[in-house]
Amino acid sequence: MSRIEACFQALKAQGKKALIPYVTAGDPHPSITVPLMHQMVEAGASIIELGVPFSDPMADGPTIQLAHERSLVHNTSLTDILAMVQTFRQTNQTTPVVLMGYLNPIEIMGYEAFAQAAQAAGVDGVLTVDLPPEEGKEVLPLFKAHGLDPIFLVAPTTPAHRMQAIAEAASGFVYYVSLKGVTGANTLDTAEVAARLAKMREYTDLPLGVGFGIKDAATAAAVGQVADAVVVGSALIKQVEATPEDHTTIIKNISGLLASMRSALDA
Amino acid sequence: MKFSEFNWNALPDATGHFGAYGGRFIAETLMEPIYQLEQAYSSLKADPAFQAEFDRDLKHYVGRPSPLYFAERLTRELGGAKIFLKREDLNHTGAHKINNTIGQAILAKHMGKTRIIAETGAGQHGVASATIAARLGLECVVYMGAEDVKRQAPNVFRMKLLGATVVPVHSGSKTLKDALNEAMRDWVTNVDNTFYIIGTVAGPHPYPAMVRDFQSVIGREARQQILEQDGRLPDALVACVGGGSNAIGLFHPFLADESVAIYGVEAAGSGISTGKHAAPLTAGKSGVLHGNRTYLMEDDNGQIIETHSISAGLDYPGVGPEHSWLKDLGRAQYVAVTDAQAMEGFHTLTRKEGIIPALESSHAMAYVMELAPKMAKDQSIIMCLSGRGDKDINTIARLEGITL
Numbered sequence: 307m308s309r310i311e312a313c314f315q316a317l318k319a320q321g322k323k324a325l326i327p328y329v330t331a332g333d334p335h336p337s338i339t340v341p342l343m344h345q346m347v348e349a350g351a352s353i354i355e356l357g358v359p360f361s362d363p364m365a366d367g368p369t370i371q372l373a374h375e376r377s378l379v380h381n382t383s384l385t386d387i388l389a390m391v392q393t394f395r396q397t398n399q400t401t402p403v404v405l406m407g408y409l410n411p412i413e414i415m416g417y418e419a420f421a422q423a424a425q426a427a428g429v430d431g432v433l434t435v436d437l438p439p440e441e442g443k444e445v446l447p448l449f450k451a452h453g454l455d456p457i458f459l460v461a462p463t464t465p466a467h468r469m470q471a472i473a474e475a476a477s478g479f480v481y482y483v484s485l486k487g488v489t490g491a492n493t494l495d496t497a498e499v500a501a502r503l504a505k506m507r508e509y510t511d512l513p514l515g516v517g518f519g520i521k522d523a524a525t526a527a528a529v530g531q532v533a534d535a536v537v538v539g540s541a542l543i544k545q546v547e548a549t550p551e552d553h554t555t556i557i558k559n560i561s562g563l564l565a566s567m568r569s570a571l572d573a
Numbered sequence: 574m575k576f577s578e579f580n581w582n583a584l585p586d587a588t589g590h591f592g593a594y595g596g597r598f599i600a601e602t603l604m605e606p607i608y609q610l611e612q613a614y615s616s617l618k619a620d621p622a623f624q625a626e627f628d629r630d631l632k633h634y635v636g637r638p639s640p641l642y643f644a645e646r647l648t649r650e651l652g653g654a655k656i657f658l659k660r661e662d663l664n665h666t667g668a669h670k671i672n673n674t675i676g677q678a679i680l681a682k683h684m685g686k687t688r689i690i691a692e693t694g695a696g697q698h699g700v701a702s703a704t705i706a707a708r709l710g711l712e713c714v715v716y717m718g719a720e721d722v723k724r725q726a727p728n729v730f731r732m733k734l735l736g737a738t739v740v741p742v743h744s745g746s747k748t749l750k751d752a753l754n755e756a757m758r759d760w761v762t763n764v765d766n767t768f769y770i771i772g773t774v775a776g777p778h779p780y781p782a783m784v785r786d787f788q789s790v791i792g793r794e795a796r797q798q799i800l801e802q803d804g805r806l807p808d809a810l811v812a813c814v815g816g817g818s819n820a821i822g823l824f825h826p827f828l829a830d831e832s833v834a835i836y837g838v839e840a841a842g843s844g845i846s847t848g849k850h851a852a853p854l855t856a857g858k859s860g861v862l863h864g865n866r867t868y869l870m871e872d873d874n875g876q877i878i879e880t881h882s883i884s885a886g887l888d889y890p891g892v893g894p895e896h897s898w899l900k901d902l903g904r905a906q907y908v909a910v911t912d913a914q915a916m917e918g919f920h921t922l923t924r925k926e927g928i929i930p931a932l933e934s935s936h937a938m939a940y941v942m943e944l945a946p947k948m949a950k951d952q953s954i955i956m957c958l959s960g961r962g963d964k965d966i967n968t969i970a971r972l973e974g975i976t977l
C-alpha cells in the first residue's frame with residue numbers, strides 16, 4: 307500500500323480529515339525546509355505538499371510567485387529538493403510528500419531519471435500543474451512504475467467527461483480547485499464545492515481534497531465538512547512573507563496556523 | 574523528406590503537436606476553455622461568412638494587400654540579389670500584428686466575449702488589440718512588462734488613447750514573458766467573459782495554428798506579388814523571429830516551394846557567446862513554457878533565463894513550436910544578429926530607401942545585408958518588413974546619446 311493510501315485509511319479509521327499544507331521548498335532559504343516539514347507534521351499536517359519553484363509560475367498568484375522568487379535566489383533545484391525529502395525521510399517514514407510544480411524542471415532532468423530519483427528520495431506523489439492527462443502519455447506511466455501517484459487538479463470549469471478522464475489517470479487523491487483563478491485568490495462557496503465534489507465522486511473512489519481560498523481555521527472547517535482533505539498554501543506562505551529573515555518565527559507561525567486548522571477540523 | 578510533397582497544412586495534428594513540439598501544457602482550469610476555443614475556431618474557419626468578414630476588414634480597415642516593394646537602391650548598394658520588402662509597416666497601426674488581432678477579435682465577438690486581454694512586448698500587439706477593441710466596443714486590458722512600458726512609451730500612450738488599460742508587470746524580468754504569465758493569470762480568473770488574444774504563434778494549441786492562419790495572408794500575397802513582379806519565385810525569405818508570427822506568416826505559403834531558402838532571424842543581443850541574447854532556436858534547448866513544448870532559453874535546472882535584446886518585440890525566451898519543428902526538419906534555418914548589427918540595418922534602410930523600420934524588422938534587414946551580396950544578381954529575396962520604427966525613436970536617440 308502506498309503511503310498516501312495508508313495515510314487516508316488511517317485518518318478514515320479515526321474519523322478525521324487530512325490537512326495538507328503547501329510550502330515552497332527553499333523559501334525563504336533552503337535550510338528551513340526540512341525542519342519546517344517536521345514541525346508541520348507535529349502541528350497536525352497529514353500530507354506535505356512541497357512546491358518546486360519555477361521562474362514562470364503561470365498558475366500561481368502573487369504570494370506563491372514571490373515564494374518561488376525567494377527560493378530561486380538560492381538556486382534551489384529539483385535535485386536539492388529531492389535531497390530535502392531524503393533528509394526528511396531519515397526520521398519520518400510515514401507522512402506522504404507530494405511535489406507540486408511545473409513540468410519544465412522535470413522535463414530537463416529527464417522523466418525516467420526524475421521518477422527514479424524521486425522514488426529513491428521517498429517522494430509519494432507528483433502534481434504537475436501544467437501537465438494535463440492528455441500530455442502525460444509518456445511520463446505518467448513512468449510515475450506509476452516508480453510508485454509515484456500522479457495527482458491532478460479538477461477545476462470549476464472541468465466538465466463531466468474530463469472528470470472521468472482525470473479519475474482514470476489519477477491515483478493517491480484528487481485535488482479540487484475551488485475557484486477559477488490563481489492560487490491565493492479569495493472567497494469560497496462551500497455549497498458549490500460540495501456539489502462539484504459529489505459530481506466528482508461519481509467517477510472515483512479516491513479521496514477528494516479541496517484547495518484555493520482556504521485561509522484560516524473557519525474556512526478549513528467548512529471545507530472539511532464536505533471534502534476528505536483540506537489543502538492550504540498561500541495563507542501559510544504569508545507567514546514567510548511577514549518575517550522572511552526570522553526562521554524561528556516563520557516555523558512558529560506556520561505551525562500555529564496549522565494547529566488551529568487541525569483542531570477546527572477535528573472538532 | 575521531399576518538402577514539395579509534404580502536406581504542410583496537416584500540422585499541427587489533432588492534439589496540437591508539430592512533431593514533439595506544441596501541445597497544450599496548461600492548468601486544468603483552462604483546458605475546457607481551450608477546447609471551446611478550438612471548436613469555435615475550427616467551425617468559423619470553415620465558414621465562408623467568417624472568411625469574407627476577415628478579408629473585408631483586412632482590405633478596408635488594415636489596407637491590404639500590403640505592397641511588395643522592390644528596394645532598388647538598396648539592391649544596387651549591396652550588389653547581389655534583388656531585395657523585395659513586404660510592407661507590413663504600412664498596415665493600419667504600423668505592423669503585421671493587426672492581421673491576427675482582427676481575426677481573433679471576430680472570433681471573440683462570435684463567442685460572445687465582452688472583454689479582451691493581450692500581452693505585449695514592443696506594444697504593437699497591444700496597440701493592435703486596443704484598436705480592434707475600440708472598434709468593436711470591447712473592454713481591453715493589456716499586460717506589458719514594466720521594462721517595456723519604459724522603452725516603448727509612445728505605444729503605451731497610444732493604447733491609453735484607444736481606451737485600453739495598460740497593466741505594467743513587475744515580476745520576473747519585467748518583459749514579454751512576464752506579461753504573458755500575467756495575461757494567463759487574468760484569463761484563468763476571468764475565463765467566462767474574457768478572450769485572450771495572444772500576439773504570436775506561441776501558447777497552447779490552437780493558438781500557434783490559429784495565429785499562423787491569420788498571418789499567412791502575408792506569404793500568400795507576397796507569393797502572388799513576386800510572381801507578378803519578378804516572374805519567378807524568390808530564392809530566399811528573411812523575417813525576424815520573436816515569437817515568430819510575422820515569420821511564419823511569410824514562410825508558410827512557401828514551405829512546399831523546395832527552391833526557396835528560408836531564414837528566420839533571432840536577436841543575438843550583445844552576442845550569442847555573451848549569453849545576453851534572445852535566440853532560443855540558435856542557442857537554446859527544448860522545454861515547456863507558456864502552454865507548449867518548444868526551444869527555450871533555460872538553465873540546467875529548467876529555469877527560464879532572462880533574455881536581452883535591443884528590441885522589445887524579440888525579447889522573449891521561447892518561440893512558436895512550428896519554428897522548432899521547421900528547424901529540426903531543416904526546412905528553415907535560424908540565424909541571429911546582434912543589437913549592433915540591427916542598428917546598422919535600421920540606419921541602412923532608413924538612409925537608402927527612406928523607410929524607418931521597427932527595431933524588430935531591423936534584425937531581418939541586418940541579415941539581408943549579409944545574405945544579399947553572397948547571392949547572384951538575378952536571384953531575389955523577400956524580407957518581411959514587419960513594422961515601422963516610429964515607436965523606437967526614443968530608444969535609438971538614447972542609444973546614440975541624443976536628447977529629443
Ligand SMILES: Cc1ncc(COP(=O)(O)O)c(C=O)c1O
Pocket residue numbers: 668669670694695696697698772773774813814815816817818819820885886887931933934959960961
Ligand atoms: C514590428 C514587429 N516585428 C516583429 C515582432 C516580433 O513578433 P513575431 O516574431 O511574432 O512576429 C514584433 C513584436 O512585437 C513587432 O512589433
